[in-house]
Amino acid sequence: MESTSGVQNQLNTYxxxxxxxxAAATWNWQQRNRNLVLKPNKSxxxxxxxxxxxxxxxxxxxxxxxxxxxILIACHINLHGFHRGDLRxxxxxxxxxVKGFEFSVIGELFPGDVVAVTKLGRRSRAKxxxxxxFSVHPDADCTWEVLNMTLLTRKADQLVxxxxxxxxxxxxxxxxxxxxxxxxxxxxxxxxxMYEGLAFIPETIEFNYTQDLSAGRVGLIxxxxxxxxxxxxxxxxxxx
Numbered sequence: 001m002e003s004t005s006g007v008q009n010q011l012n013t014y015x016x017x018x019x020x021x022x023a024a025a026t027w028n029w030q031q032r033n034r035n036l037v038l039k040p041n042k043s044x045x046x047x048x049x050x051x052x053x054x055x056x057x058x059x060x061x062x063x064x065x066x067x068x069x070x071i072l073i074a075c076h077i078n079l080h081g082f083h084r085g086d087l088r089x090x091x092x093x094x095x096x097x098v099k100g101f102e103f104s105v106i107g108e109l110f111p112g113d114v115v116a117v118t119k120l121g122r123r124s125r126a127k128x129x130x131x132x133x134f135s136v137h138p139d140a141d142c143t144w145e146v147l148n149m150t151l152l153t154r155k156a157d158q159l160v161x162x163x164x165x166x167x168x169x170x171x172x173x174x175x176x177x178x179x180x181x182x183x184x185x186x187x188x189x190x191x192x193x194m195y196e197g198l199a200f201i202p203e204t205i206e207f208n209y210t211q212d213l214s215a216g217r218v219g220l221i222x223x224x225x226x227x228x229x230x231x232x233x234x235x236x237x238x239x240x
């Protein structure tokens with residue numbers, strides 16, 4: 001039997017109560033801190049990953065990169081349910097603080113990365129109004145930006161030889177599909193040149209609701225069947 005990864009353990013032991021606590025805390029995070037400074041671009045420092053995060057948190061998966069930001073999707077529908085659609089998609093940008101990393105996270109994440117978000121900030125000073133979950137989508141402006149988060153441990157496949165395409169993804173020798181790769185060099189990658197690195201294997205989200213559901217919460221399971229499922233997208237978006 002295949003062993004469960006540390007990320008899967010984090011996702012599977014997360015509770016409905018913890019998700020509700022995080023959603024409730026967002027009512028105190030309505031004002032965006034406009035004094036936040038942009039994080040500097042990194043030099044040769046590798047972004048750290050962590051096996052576990054505790055305390056107030058919500059788990060999100062990196063869905064896609066769009067220019068200078070990432071769009072994340074909630075791993076558990078308990079977090080937003082029907083009426084907090086504003087929490088389904090959140091934005092990571094140059095102001096986001098990653099645990100143990102003092103540089104900008106832009107260019108460091110892969111579609112499929114799982115993060116533990118520990119604090120959000122409102123992107124607008126407009127009056128906050130929760131929105132229906134069926135009215136939000138990843139191409140719309142997010143209500144929230146991630147202020148603090150922890151990047152969870154990644155799974156890496158075997159060493160591969162790869163070349164980089166214009167859209168930023170890698171074609172690996174011996175593999176049909178495009179893949180994300182952690183290169184063995186920190187130098188800028190050139191097109192039409194072969195490199196060596198570790199192929200990145202995105203986590204599979206086994207369940208999109210917490211595993212402690214009681215009979216009174218079966219509506220969440222029904223909701224899960226009606227929400228569109230977004231696969232990992234191996235591309236860089238062209239729009240804002």
